[in-house]
Amino acid sequence: MILPMQKKMTNDTLKQVAIELEKVPAAALFSHVHPDGDSLGSMLGLGLALEKLGTKIYLYNAGPIPESLKFLPGVERIADSISQELPETIIFIDCAEFDRVEINGLSKDDLMGKKVINIDHHISNDYFGTINWVDSQAAASGEMIYRLVRKLGIKICKDIAVNLYTAIITDTGRFSFSNTTPKSFKIAAELVKTGIDLVHINNILFEEKSLAQTRLLYKALSNLELFHEGTIAIITLSKNDFETSGAEENLSEGLVNYARNIEKVEAAALLKEIDYSDIKVSFRSNSWIDVNKVAQKLGGGGHVRASGCTINLPFAEAKQKVIFALEEALSIEWGS
Amino acid sequence: MILPMQKKMTNDTLKQVAIELEKVPAAALFSHVHPDGDSLGSMLGLGLALEKLGTKIYLYNAGPIPESLKFLPGVERIADSISQELPETIIFIDCAEFDRVEINGLSKDDLMGKKVINIDHHISNDYFGTINWVDSQAAASGEMIYRLVRKLGIKICKDIAVNLYTAIITDTGRFSFSNTTPKSFKIAAELVKTGIDLVHINNILFEEKSLAQTRLLYKALSNLELFHEGTIAIITLSKNDFETSGAEENLSEGLVNYARNIEKVEAAALLKEIDYSDIKVSFRSNSWIDVNKVAQKLGGGGHVRASGCTINLPFAEAKQKVIFALEEALSIEWGS
Numbered sequence A, B: 001m002i003l004p005m006q007k008k009m010t011n012d013t014l015k016q017v018a019i020e021l022e023k024v025p026a027a028a029l030f031s032h033v034h035p036d037g038d039s040l041g042s043m044l045g046l047g048l049a050l051e052k053l054g055t056k057i058y059l060y061n062a063g064p065i066p067e068s069l070k071f072l073p074g075v076e077r078i079a080d081s082i083s084q085e086l087p088e089t090i091i092f093i094d095c096a097e098f099d100r101v102e103i104n105g106l107s108k109d110d111l112m113g114k115k116v117i118n119i120d121h122h123i124s125n126d127y128f129g130t131i132n133w134v135d136s137q138a139a140a141s142g143e144m145i146y147r148l149v150r151k152l153g154i155k156i157c158k159d160i161a162v163n164l165y166t167a168i169i170t171d172t173g174r175f176s177f178s179n180t181t182p183k184s185f186k187i188a189a190e191l192v193k194t195g196i197d198l199v200h201i202n203n204i205l206f207e208e209k210s211l212a213q214t215r216l217l218y219k220a221l222s223n224l225e226l227f228h229e230g231t232i233a234i235i236t237l238s239k240n241d242f243e244t245s246g247a248e249e250n251l252s253e254g255l256v257n258y259a260r261n262i263e264k265v266e267a268a269a270l271l272k273e274i275d276y277s278d279i280k281v282s283f284r285s286n287s288w289i290d291v292n293k294v295a296q297k298l299g300g301g302g303h304v305r306a307s308g309c310t311i312n313l314p315f316a317e318a319k320q321k322v323i324f325a326l327e328e329a330l331s332i333e334w335g336s
Helices: A004-022 A037-052 A141-151 A158-171 A182-192 A198-207 A211-222 A239-245 A256-260 A291-297 A315-335 B004-022 B037-052 B141-151 B158-171 B182-192 B198-207 B211-222 B239-245 B256-260 B291-297 B315-335
Strands: A026-031 A056-060 A089-093 A115-120 A131-134 A225-227 A232-237 A267-275 A278-285 A306-311 B026-031 B056-060 B089-093 B115-120 B131-134 B225-227 B232-237 B267-275 B278-285 B306-311
Touching (some): A004 A089, A004 A131, A004 A141, A026 A037, A037 A056, A037 A089, A037 A141, A037 A158, A115 A141, A141 A158, A158 A198, A182 B182, A211 A232, A211 A239, A211 A256, A225 A315, A232 A239, A232 A256, A232 A315, A239 A267, A256 A267, A256 A278, A267 A315, A278 A291, A278 A315, A291 A306, A291 A315, A306 A315, B004 B089, B004 B115, B004 B131, B004 B141, B037 B056, B037 B089, B037 B141, B037 B158, B141 B158, B141 B182, B211 B232, B211 B239, B211 B256, B225 B315, B232 B239, B232 B256, B232 B315, B239 B267, B256 B267, B267 B315, B278 B291, B291 B306, B306 B315
Parallel strands (some): A089 A115, A115 A131, B026 B056, B026 B089, B089 B115, B115 B131
Antiparallel strands (some): A225 A232, A267 A278, A278 A306, B225 B232, B278 B306
16 A cells, blocks of 8 residues: 555656756667666657657667567667767666666766656666655556646647557556556546557557467476476477477566466476576465475576576476475475 | 448447446346357357446356456356346347247346346347447457446446457457457557456466367367368367367367468368268368358358368368369459
């Protein structure tokens, strides 16, 4: 629950950011490396909006830009390194800390003497800006940008709406994650009123798969195994599975859910053989197993329901270790 | 685009329905056979709301109730046949015509002399009631029930909200189908304010799969084939595939999308061997092929982007026929 004082503070900061931006002649916008829909959508949404005020804008992201986000209006204008002197105003969006930017040509020293505006919804934000507008109650930075653009009195056109809608649906998993609030729906209602093609956007973001991705899913399902009376599900993907599918490693994202979503399964893991004795593991749990603890025992970490680690053992041994760790967690937690 | 006159008419009818229901001592509610989230959620949402007005309610559905909808509050009170005399007021929800009810113990004659209220969002509704409130602009009947419940001044509790939220997210495909409007989002915002557990509901409806379903997906992917330079994708599921997966035929729902969603694919088909020489085919297309025409040529029909037919030929021959029909459609339409 948000406290009234916190709410007032974030509202005051929103006002401060708006006052700052309505008069600015030029601004450079940054978002985090390995961008997702929220970082790119929020940055582009704000950038296109500021342009309507006559601001000269520069857009930066270290990339790589995922194929599925190349439809975002304005994405072609994003540069992956700094090629000119930075303006006086620098805006960071969706970056919990300065180091998340990781862009060639920008060091923390370059920010000296600049007005650094830090807009983010991550609770872990370390307030590295000169103005820090951090609202961890926002499901996506895109929700904050929506409020800012409205505060600035800028009319939301289709291009801005596509960007902000994308930001929100990616960070809320189409309004299905626990961060989704009534506000997320209300903002979506306003964005959809501009006439954006939500079927097309949803298809690109959530439905369309490359042939390689489909082949990788097939491999994942063919390697799916259940243990511990069906309460543990493990998917393995060997180096050979990636090669024969023609899929890059990042295309395995989300596959662990095919294991986690099976009825009766409490804990799931996806093991990827990056190289010999270099096994990347993702853990998920459904309702009570703390997979953060499981991952920590294997030298990794994360959250209670989603975590990961890297195991430097041959594939088969790593798999045994993961099964053992999960079985142990299930037994111990049942016992307690 | 809705005409002002139409809009006024549906508003007037809403008012008429509300006036009718606020004074009614008892009502029987019906929704369509083979129920989905909208028919059950809308019926239960209205039923629970009327109870708050002191109305005695009777809930009927011929079923079968899908496993994934057994969590709906009140679902255990639904009867699958008529066991007592019907009250004076009968409400049909989400039924385009009387025949969609298909329930034991109810014939059209039983409606004689009764007040029949027909609430539906299907454009094909044939106005079989004494009061017909049909709003084809509503994404789900659940949206109409939300408006009705508000009009009746009934406070929406969590149980009602879970039912109406389920109605809306199933009929809009989590706000991703073209029927989704700003109103869908606004209603969702209000429903979510009651504190319903949307993560849990989304998991049950869209994520959780039985082991048999997962096995069937694996079979489907292993039988996936591309034709016509990757623009046609076909999935076949033999009787044996269903048997070895332990999956009922209805668990194949949605699998055709794994074919349709592959990059570059324009037309997809899923062929299911129900029995020897009894092949059920579902067609989908992405942007320009009219699969209604394709299905019609094979004795079936449907919509431009989703259609189906039954072919009474051995499995391999049926498959050849489907491939040929799709290739022909692709060639002809390219040529024109």
